[in-house]
Amino acid sequence: GGERDLAGKHVVVSAGGTREPLDPVRFLGNRSSGKQGYALARSAVARGARVTLLSANAALPDPAGVDVVHVGTAVQLREAVLKAAADADAVVMAAAVADFRPETYATGKIKKKDGQEPAPIALVRNPDILAEISADRPRPGQVVVGFAAETDDVLANGRAKLARKGCDLLVVNEVGERKTFGSEENEAVILGADGSEIPVPYGPKDALADRIWDEVVRRG
Ligand code: PMT
DSSP: OOOOTTTTOEEEEEEEBOOEEEETTEEEOOOOOSHHHHHHHHHHHHTTOEEEEEEESOOSOOOTTOEEEEEOSHHHHHHHHHHHHTTOSEEEEOSBOOSEEESOOOSSOOOOOTTOOOOOOOEEEOOOHHHHHHHSOSSTTOEEEEEEEESSSHHHHHHHHHHHHTOSEEEEEEOBTTBSTTOSEEEEEEEETTSOEEEEEEEEHHHHHHHHHHHHHHHO
């Protein structure tokens, strides 16, 4: 702590939750507030990094000293990540990204019709940004960090996800209706592709952010 150990580095952080529109007034979304990702951005600035924050629908003020790019959907987030990651030393995907989006977008508000059953919503798969960036690192030696939001079998699911996504570190946190999403605190285990397992006790999201950058610096 207190060191400028990210000086001269460019880091990219995604935060918030994507919204996948159905029509001009409705979307499929999730409960991410963006707080964990914004904490990562603030912490990296304090440690001397140049920070690009890709923010998906977070109702938070832009942190000082950070380049903020606002996006809406998973597809827009992917474009922004690929662009920002080109010269990045580290990419941290804290955003909650929708795995699926509605197959069609209605340009006019979808109406309910009297006496008719509701129409099912057909979904198509979104690109997996973390898997893509992990597989073809735009910059050699780039450290890629993912998050895993799990409700059960947190560690086992985290290990499997780390292997599947191919990132260097995976921050596993438990989520629920009133857990982690939107709160000021978090508790997590930082899993490394090298087999390491670092538990981070319940505390401010800023403290977890600092712990994550410690591990990135160690690998950078
Ligand atoms: O924003 P807060 O209210 O502070 O809450 C923080 C948080 C719970 C959102 C955060 O700590 C967190 O866990 N973020 C990741 C949420 C998530 O989407 O988890 P996942 O297990 O569905 O995805 C795994 C990883 O793949 C994530 O790094 C995600 O960004 C990435 N992903 C997922 C799907 C997809 N199509 N593309 C991706 O890149």
